[in-house]
Amino acid sequence: MSDEQSDDKSELSKAYEPMDVEPKWYKFWLEHGVFRANLDPADQREPYAIALPPPNVTGSLHMGHALVVTLEDVLIRHKRMQGRNTLWQPGIDHAGIATQLVVERQLAREGTSRHDLGRAKFVERVWEWKAQSGGRIAEQMKILGASADWDRSLFTMDPPLQRAVREAFVRLYEEGLIYRATRLINWCTDCRTALSDVEVENEESNGELYEFAYRVVDADAADGATELVVATTRPETMLGDTAVAVHPDDPRYTHLHGRKLKHPFLDREIPIITDPILVDMAFGTGAVKVTPGHDFNDFATGKRHQLEEINILNLDGTLNEFCAQFQGLNIKQARSAVKKALAEAGLGRATKAHKLQLPRCTRSNTVVEPMISTQWFVNMKPLAEPALAAVREKRVEIIPAEWEKTYEHFMTNIQDWCISRQLWWGHQIPAFHCADCEYITVTREEQPSACEKCGQNNLTQDPDVLDTWFSSGLWPFSTLGWPDKTPALERFYPTSDMETGYDILFFWVARMMMMGIHFMGAPPFKRVLLHGMIVDETGDKMGKLKGNTLDPVDLVYGADFSAVVQKTMPDAPVAEALAKFKKAYPSSAQMGKGFSASGADALRFTLSSYSPQAKRIALSPARVDGYRKFCNKIYNATRFSLGYLEGESVDVDGRVPAPKLLVNRWILSRLATAVEASTAGIDAYRLDDGSGALYRFFWDEFCAWFVEMAKPVFSHGTSEEKAETRQVLAHTLEAALRALHPYAPFITEDLWQRIPRPASRPVSIALAPYPTAADGRADLGAERDMEALMAAISAARTVRSEHEIKPSAHVQLELRSTDAKLRSLLEEQARFIEFLVRTDGAPAVSAAGERPKGAVLSVAGNIDVLVHLRGLVEPQKEKERIERKLKKIQKDVEVLEKRLKNPSFSRSAPPEVVAEATTLKQTLEREAANLNESLQLVDELH
């Protein structure tokens, strides 16, 4: 088609094509600087800021990102339209381990390694990689319409942020909150680095509980003290055992108190100790081997009993020189070798199946080993207390509020944070070791010239880098220029809302809270808005292996399913991958060969429509398709409107019209309600309510009733009526597009640019004011009258439809009511009834009368609706239908009657509830009477 080119004045095609408009408008917004925050001191507008959770530099856009972008963009666009000075601060995280692993894999493919390259060259290489592929995710966010202030975008490794990180580290060190210590930490043997507690994930797996015996030194057969059987899930760690513990009150082992055990493989004697904390008499054999070097509980036990801590592992997880013949084996090999050796020595005992939790590295999925190591730590208690108080005192609100408990639990049980990582990619710790006096100089200087203690310049920087989340914790203020007092920091700190997934509540939100309060003296945001995790249609987590990942871009641009699965499971046969995919998304079966190009707006609307209360968001492609249709609806409604507005003189000055026609008064009243609901929904972080209110308003009220009723006005109305209706149409459409803009920015901009709008409006709808109730006109009388009218029309339509009257056939309609006001309403609105019901001339309105033969009677509140159907009805079918309906009504009436007869009901229930029940019962009874009458008449129909 030639009419859908980019020329604004061109005729509109019949169907909406998002791909033809979306890229164009994004460019337009950038050109007009629509997304920029204003730092001009003269700008008096109230600020509103969100720090976008910086995606990993390694990442490409997934559904989780799409959700973040959508929710935050709705918030930002809404506030921007409300006249706030908005800042949506974007950026990218350097993602220490993740990025290092990616580049290392790349090197491995080239047959080299980071050790071959050396640290400096390797880091250079990572920067190169970042320059090539690090910007991709931002581009994908733009596809979704993200209105972030891209000019301010930052990378956590950028020099200003490096400076902020050094500053934070040095201050915490000077305050004694950062310290170095040797203790048991989580060690990933694959990443070869220490991990923090939150980077370890526990996964249940089936293991075994293995029992073996230690022989007692100087065994004395007389008192039975020959051996002690211990139970363990990790036999190989016996190489590091320095005690065996029993419960002091355990009668089975009293005779062994104070005795020693002989290590079967090592020249070591192991004391038997008593410890009521470690030992549960009922579990296993009641005797626990104690390995302080490789188990957190044993470590604590060792501290209580001054036991030796022996490290039996090399950094790569193989057994070290303390392990005699087992040296060099990896843990798995060592486990079976130790068991075999124990069995051969006659020490093996029972093996029982046992479920256990394996700690795994969140990055590499490798089993994490507790290991004694010297690391840097942050003392968390003093930081956590004020962060906890801020939430308790409601200075920071967490929404949904359930998460406050989780937050509280974490903050009160918080352990010190191990922040050093044995990696090369990241912020290197600003600590310098003196070769002469071993003193550690911690400094803001990039390269200090002398040791603070001895003054010599024999300094080497600590090789470790900081946990990625250390720099992320500073994000809300480091991005604004901290530690300098910049205008941006002055204006936008604290930020307003922090919106993110609940999965990083501990990783990120808690740390920002602590750092923000500590360094800035105020929490970094006023509200924490947490959304759930996106899962597939069956509720499973998305994962490459499961073949159930969805690429947001595929939904926006459209894609064949075969292409989709080839991308997620490149190594699997297409048929197999396709089967997995269809199983994960049953609704895709209805979608033919693939996803349509739904556009960013449809995807955004979909993502806005899920309740943020839900922990899991089961994304349905069919739902996206539904919102694609909604976009088409908006498009066509505008197309219809333009047909009546273009070329006419429509007075659109932004002032609310004061129409006379009922339908016009009504739609303005509904508009007021809808835009208020949208704002209320967004403000309460219930975007599902906000978007839903507009969806229903636009489709069910504006299109289904208002536009339909405008038709007879435009064809047969007086010129005043036409002018009035044009004005209301133009006004409502313009306001509706503005209301919809935060959810669906592209289509609303495109259409808004085409329709008549007040001269005072800015260059983009994104800068236009968000509509309020004042853009409509509340009119309760109009709402009440329209409800009666719509009910009557629907009742008549139902009768028509149930009797299978062709739409082309006109019927005679009679409307009766004992209410004089209703009668005059129906007379006034006769032409609309005629048009919408397709009646043969205007319906007859009367107070009461004989019921003519061959008429079907329906009830709409206080209006009886008679449709003359002589000769058009099949009596038998009609009879069955009526009887079915009667049964239902009678049941409802019974329930109501029972309730009304109960004396306590009328005594205790509020009067309006009683009145409601009474009228309802009357209506139902009237309907039942009518149906009974119809039943009698059916026989006479033919």
Added chain:
RNA sequence: AGGCGGGUAGCUCAGCGGUAGAGCGCUGGCCUUACAAGCCGGAUGUCGCAGGUUCAAGCCCUGUCCCGCCUACCA
């Protein structure tokens, strides 16, 4: 083991004290001059189970069974 959340129409979910809702699917009829990506209709629920509070209970309380997630662990 503790904590949190959930079990409502075939599916995915809203509703959280006053006649059970939405989208998709199903179904009858329509190419009615904005939209067939549409229009006008229809059907579908012992609101996990058992007790209790209340005039009134998906909604509040107690117990119970499933399903998720989180935290901490019995070696």
